[in-house]
Amino acid sequence: MANQNDSFFNEVTDELRRDKLFGLFRRYGWIAILVILGIVGGAIWREWSLSRERQEARAWGDAILAAQASGDPAALTKVDPDGSNERKALGTLLAAGEWAESGGTDAAVEAVRTLAEDSESDGVLKELAQLKLVMLTGSSMDAAEKDQILTHLSRTGAPFELLALEQKAIALLEADREEDAITLIRQIQQKEGLSEALRQRLSEMMIVLTGEPESSVPGE
The missing domain is CATH 1.20.5 (Single alpha-helices involved in coiled-coils or other helix-helix interfaces)
Structure with missing residues (x-):
């Protein structure tokens, strides 16, 4: 129950x-x-x-x-003109590269300068344009402007830190500051993350300046 x-x-x-x-x-x-x-x-x-x-x-x-x-670098700047800022910036950088390779340095400089000074440009692409501007203008760029740009680009952890430091060394050589350039090159050679191409360029500069080969790689 x-x-x-x-x-x-x-x-x-x-x-x-x-x-x-x-x-x-x-x-x-x-x-x-x-x-x-x-x-x-x-x-x-x-x-x-x-x-x-x-x-x-x-x-x-x-x-x-x-x-x-098409063979016309300007056509690259006209692709998707109303698209994102990033795509427009990439088109401009590609056009600048085409102009530079074909001898149109003035057009290349104008293109990258416009991008480098554009406040709406993407951070990384804008910095790449600034670096290209320094490389394309070389010694013709105002020294104060170049120093300001390279100081910003070579800050620790910046995406183009090492390449900017290389351009700093070149600027020192252009200013007849050979000893300072040698010191900076040696400092760059001790940094981690150097590409093989950059390592080779630094080594060649050191051989020309001092007859010494490149410094040993950190950790080796």
Whole structure:
């Protein structure tokens, strides 16, 4: 008899629990449905956005290749003129490179200077334009302007720190400060992260200046 009573009470309890859960679902179930719809909708939107971005990037890349094939560097600056600042900056840098290779130094300098002085330009691309400006203008750039740019670009941890330091050494040589240039080159040679090309250029400068080979790599 006790077992029958226990079974009866258990059934009643289960029914009450189901009724309570059903009542809660009727009252708050719409919230769960909205959450599920939000998750599914968000996933669909994300995939659609990524797909659109890939298509836009592919179309921009194709347009850049077509502009390069045209043989007119100016065409690179006209690709997607209403697009993102980053893409416009990349187009300008590519055009400047084409001009520089074909002997159009003045056009290249004008292009990178415009980008280097653009307050809306992306940080890394803007700094790359500043570095290219220093390299293209060489000794013709105002010494104070060059020093200001290179001081900023060669700060610790900057994306073009080592290349900017190399340009600082070149600027010292242009100013007939050979000993200071040698000291700086040796300091650069002891830094980590030097590319093989940069290491080779520094070594060649040291051989020309002192007859000494490049310094040993840190940690070797």
